[in-house]
Amino acid sequence: MQERQALRMQSVQLPMIPIVGELIRQHEGTISLGQGVVGYPPPPQAIAQISEFLSQPNNHKYQAVEGIAALRSRIAQKLQAENGMDVSASQIVVTAGSNMGFLNAILAITDPGDEVILQAPYYFNHEMAITIASCQAIIVPTDENYQLDCDRIRAAITEKTRAIVTVSPNNPTGVVYPEIDLRAVNQLCQQHGLYHISDEAYEYFTYGVPHFSPGSISAERNSKGTAAGRDHTISLFSLSKAYGFASWRIGYMVVPANLLESLQKIQDTNVICPAVVSQYAAIGALDAGKAYCQKQIAAIAEVRELVLHELSSISHLCTVPPANGAFYFLLNVHTDQTSMEVVERLIREYRVAVLPGSTFGLETGCYLRVAYGALDRETAIAGIGRLINGLKHI
Numbered sequence: 001m002q003e004r005q006a007l008r009m010q011s012v013q014l015p016m017i018p019i020v021g022e023l024i025r026q027h028e029g030t031i032s033l034g035q036g037v038v039g040y041p042p043p044p045q046a047i048a049q050i051s052e053f054l055s056q057p058n059n060h061k062y063q064a065v066e067g068i069a070a071l072r073s074r075i076a077q078k079l080q081a082e083n084g085m086d087v088s089a090s091q092i093v094v095t096a097g098s099n100m101g102f103l104n105a106i107l108a109i110t111d112p113g114d115e116v117i118l119q120a121p122y123y124f125n126h127e128m129a130i131t132i133a134s135c136q137a138i139i140v141p142t143d144e145n146y147q148l149d150c151d152r153i154r155a156a157i158t159e160k161t162r163a164i165v166t167v168s169p170n171n172p173t174g175v176v177y178p179e180i181d182l183r184a185v186n187q188l189c190q191q192h193g194l195y196h197i198s199d200e201a202y203e204y205f206t207y208g209v210p211h212f213s214p215g216s217i218s219a220e221r222n223s224k225g226t227a228a229g230r231d232h233t234i235s236l237f238s239l240s241k242a243y244g245f246a247s248w249r250i251g252y253m254v255v256p257a258n259l260l261e262s263l264q265k266i267q268d269t270n271v272i273c274p275a276v277v278s279q280y281a282a283i284g285a286l287d288a289g290k291a292y293c294q295k296q297i298a299a300i301a302e303v304r305e306l307v308l309h310e311l312s313s314i315s316h317l318c319t320v321p322p323a324n325g326a327f328y329f330l331l332n333v334h335t336d337q338t339s340m341e342v343v344e345r346l347i348r349e350y351r352v353a354v355l356p357g358s359t360f361g362l363e364t365g366c367y368l369r370v371a372y373g374a375l376d377r378e379t380a381i382a383g384i385g386r387l388i389n390g391l392k393h394i
Contacts, residue, residue, distance in 0.1 A: 008131065009132070012128050013128060013131075020343065020355060021034075023347045027347050027348060027351060033353060033371050034353045034354055034369075036328065037246045038244050038246075038374055039375065040244050040296045040299075042243050042284075043243065043284065043285055045285065045288040046281040046282070046284035046285040049283055050280065052280055053277050063273050064273060065268045065273055066091070066092070066094060066267070067092070067093060067252070071094055071279045071280075071283050072092045072252075074286045075237075075286070079215075079254065083213040083216055085216050085235070089218075090215075090231060090256060094250065094282075096271050096274045097251045100249075100267075101236045101253040102126055102199065103132070104266050106129050108266060109162050109259070110133055110162045111135075112133070112134035112135065113134065113160065114160050114161075115137075115138045115158060116130050116137055116162060116163045116197075117156050117165065118137050118138070118139055118165050118361075119141075119166065120141050120142060120361045121146070121357060121360035121361050122360055123171045124359045126165060126167075126199075136160075138158075140153050142173075144321065145321045145322055146170065146175045146321055147178075148166070148181045148182075150184045154188060157192055157194070161192070163195040163196070163197050164188065164194055164195075165197045166182060166185055166199070166214070167201075168202075168211070169202035169205055171201070171326055172330050174325055174327070174329055174330065175325060176211065177212075179210070182212055182214050183217065186214045189232050189233075193232075194232065195232050196234070197234045197236065198233060200213060200237055201238035202325060203242070205300070206324060218231040218233055231257075236251065237253070237254075238251040241373075242297075243292075245282075245285065248275075248282075250278045250281070300327055300372070303380045306381065310381075310385070317334055318331045318332060318333045319331070320332075327373030328370065328372075329369075330367055331370060332365060332367055333368060333391060334366075335394060337366055337394065339362070339365075340356045340358055342356070342368065342394055346390045346394070350387070352383055352390060354368045354387065
């Protein structure tokens with residue numbers, strides 16, 4: 001008799017990036033427009049901090065579950081200066097990437113059978129985390145431009161709802177939600193006693209539009225003395241994207257103080273503490289600051305314009321809704337083939353890889369996520385050329 005496996009895990013989708021990665025390995029010379037990473041390295045200040053880490057033998061032992069004090073202090077300064085967030089009444093918890101932060105949050109605020117509202121298309125690891133926690137993801141469609149539909153979100157709230165999730169700038173669509181809509185979602189959460197989980201991993205990646213942090217709303221209320229101790233916003237951040245830190249696995253979350261004890265239990269069980277060497281490097285990255293990132297993102301913005309220009313030549317074959325953030329476009333391809341069928345053909349026949357919309361919750365139609373953050377200009381030209389040629393012939 002075969003040993004029993006957890007039934008809940010059979011409901012969890014397989015992560016698509018390794019699947020597409022294996023297809024890429026099988027077809028040598030494929031240009032990847034799939035995984036969402038940047039192509040530039042961490043700043044020199046981050047690398048320099050490794051020597052500081054090594055100079056203190058105690059650093060080789062476990063450190064604080066919620067992150068070393070020096071990094072949390074530096075994060076607090078950044079949040080105040082850049083996000084307008086007063087974290088004096090909240091808690092900062094350093095995580096091994098913001099994916100861990102999201103799973104931590106779900107485990108801290110839900111019980112099996114509870115519901116968490118996601119926007120479709122959703123970030124697939126969010127849906128997977130909710131399922132792993134034996135909860136149900138309630139999927140609310142966005143509008144034709146992938147923007148929030150607050151009326152639909154409101155209608156989806158039930159007595160089992162525990163949180164509403166927003167991702168802005170968005171993965172996989174690249175849209176940036178306007179402040180007025182994020183405030184509306186935050187207000188809904190306050191009215192119904194829910195948490196607003198705000199994923200802001202791509203906060204620096206905006207093109208001509210501002211980024212807004214819902215966590216700043218509680219600071220406004222607290223300054224007026226109207227909502228002290230009633231914060232309901234969970235903010236998730238990452239160094240992976242902006243600082244070229246993907247494999248260093250450092251992110252952080254800002255949470256209401258009453259959740260800290262639960263998060264300590266979860267994190268101590270799961271990782272004990274984020275890698276301390278990476279935390280030191282994170283201090284160096286934050287010292288380099290937003291200016292380092294903006295210089296690098298300027299080059300990505302140029303690639304973005306190139307990709308947009310090239311895609312405009314096949315507007316009769318696919319629709320590209322406006323996307324002013326992150327480094328993604330989500331194409332709606334006019335074909336009867338499924339998104340996975342198209343992905344496989346693009347890799348096999350045209351040596352270019354994208355991700356299928358099905359992994360982001362788009363089960364009908366053919367949607368493809370195109371990622372351009374890791375590409376230099378020449379590779380972008382080659383990759384997009386292959387994509388356009390493939391879409392013309394599939």
